[in-house]
Amino acid sequence: MSVLAASLAGALSVGGWxxxxxxxxxxxAIPSRIHVNGTRGKSSVTRLIAGGLRAGGIRTFAKTTGTEPRMIFPDGREEHIPRPGRAxxxxQLKVFRRAAEEESQAIVVECMALQPHIQWLAEHRIVKSTVGVITNVRADHLDVMGPTVxxxxxxxxxxxxxxxxxxTAERELLPVLRERAAALGTQVVASAESEVTEAEIRxxxxxEHxxxxxxxxxxxxxxxVARAAALEGMRRCTPDPGVLRVHRIRYFQxxxxxxxxxxxxxxxSTLLIFQRLGLGSVPGRRSIVIFNSRGDRIQRAExxxxxxxxxxxxxxAVILTGDLTGAVVNRAVRHGAPEEKIVDLGDLRExxxxLVFEAVLDATPEKALVVGVGNIGGLGHAIVHFFQNRGEDEHGSAAS
Structure with missing residues (x-):
């Protein structure tokens, strides 16, 4: 039995009954309970839903688990959730207690479980949602949930x-979700990105996606909630700390x-972001990718x-940092990538x-769009803070 399952079993034992x-x-005490799961976008969607419901006058509590675990109160203020050990x-029991104390009419909870049996326990023993959300289904964590998408x-x-x-916003594997939902007597509603205009997203x-x-x-x-009111509430809500932002830096010329x-x-998800940012599409602007690798994410590195x-x-140019970078270089070159455009910085200390910034400068004649992907853990936080601290401004578009 996993540590998480054992913990829940303890809560359900006689002592924890x-x-x-x-x-x-x-x-x-909370009539509307929304459980947000999926491969990508869980934290953002949790915040967007909560913002939309608040704008409609619904007293809404939310909890995210992404970059930083946060409780978001009905008035929009946030509180960090300290974790002395592993997640x-x-x-979630504490989260529901706080939500009930706030007399919340709705709660939006991001799923924090990875193991499939723990996900089931989280939903059917803890959250007991009235509304489920699955953002999308992507080829990630295949070592745990795979081998196939x-x-x-x-x-x-x-x-x-x-x-x-x-x-759900999932399209390709929607039939799988519909089949599972039908077995539970649950209705499925699929959204489409075409329902939101480019002007609205800008x-x-x-x-945002x-x-x-x-x-x-x-x-x-x-x-x-009326669409216009919900959209305005979503614009006003505080984005997740890990949300996609662009910082401009001027360094000499x-x-x-x-x-x-x-x-x-x-x-x-990575290729979608590349497309969204226009990576490789602006003449005279170099395109650089920083990949921060984790040693416990071998499949992701491959x-x-x-x-x-x-x-x-x-x-x-591709700049590699973190663990397994040598293996990434070898595999990429073996599959036909030109070795000269890969910069392997290895496992740097914070x-x-x-040195990451210097590698970017070396690869930039005049202008460059640099995209950091892979993992925020390890050196990822330090890379983000380094560029943030040197940025002249922040904006929601990568257009020059």
Whole structure:
């Protein structure tokens, strides 16, 4: 039994039975419970939904688990959730208690479980959602949920509520979700990014994805919130700390735009962001990708190596940091990537983060768009802070 499962079993034991009964009292006190799962965009969609519901006059509590675990109160203020050890789904009991104390009418909770059986426990024993959300299904964590993307869809389906409604932006594997939902007597509503215009998405103060906003608008509409009011509430809500932002840096005669996309660590999401930012599409502007690798994400490192060879023909330079970088170089070159455009900085310490900036400068004649992907952990935070601290401004578009 995993540590998380054992912890939950402890909460349900005789000693923890009264605590669980109290939790169920808190659950029943909140009539609308929304559980957000999926491969990408969970934190953003959680915040967007909460912002939309608040704008509709619904007293809404939210909890995100992405870059930093946060509780978001009905008035929009936020509180960091300290974790003395590893993340544990038992912290959701505290979240529900705080939400009930705030007399919340709705709660939006980001799924924090990775293991499929823990996802099921989180939904059917803790959250007991009335509305489920699966943002999308991507080829990530295949070592846990795979080996195929269809398997990922089936595992994510563990958080589909029984006898409720499921909203999703997923299209390719929608039949898998529909099949699982039907077995639970749950209705499925699919959103489409075409439901949000480019003008609407540009009105956000950061780089948001149309499919995220379209999905959140569908959920808000389900609760009777007018579209215009919900959209305005989403614009006003505080974005997740890991949201995609672009920082412009002028260094002597060089102009560098840095996009923090470290939350993107699967192929589909990464390529979508490259397209969104216009990577490799502006004449005279170099395209540079920083990949920060983690030693416990071997499959992710292999996937990125394959991307260097197959998907980055218009990228001028790839800078590697973290663990497994030598293996990434070898695999990428073996699959046809030109070795001369790969800069392997290896496992740097945080105080050496300036070496990343120097590598960017070396690859930049005049202008460059730099996109950080892979993992925010390890050196990722230091890279983001380095570029943020030197940025002249922040904006929601990479256009020059």
């Amino acid at each position: 009264w605590e669980y009964r109290r939790h169920m009292k808190h659950v029943r 544990n789904i038992i912290e 269809a398997d990922v869809a089936r595992f994510l389906s563990a958080t589909i509520p029984k006898g409720g409604i499921l909203f 009105s956000f103060g950061y780089v 149309r499919e995220n906003v379209a999905l959140a608008l569908r959920v808000a509409g389900h609760f009777g 060089k102009e560098i735009e840095f996009a923090n996309a470290f939350a993107a660590n699967d192929r589909d 996937q990125f190596a394959d991307m260097i060879a197959a998907d980055m023909g218009r990228v001028d 105080e050496q983060v300036n």
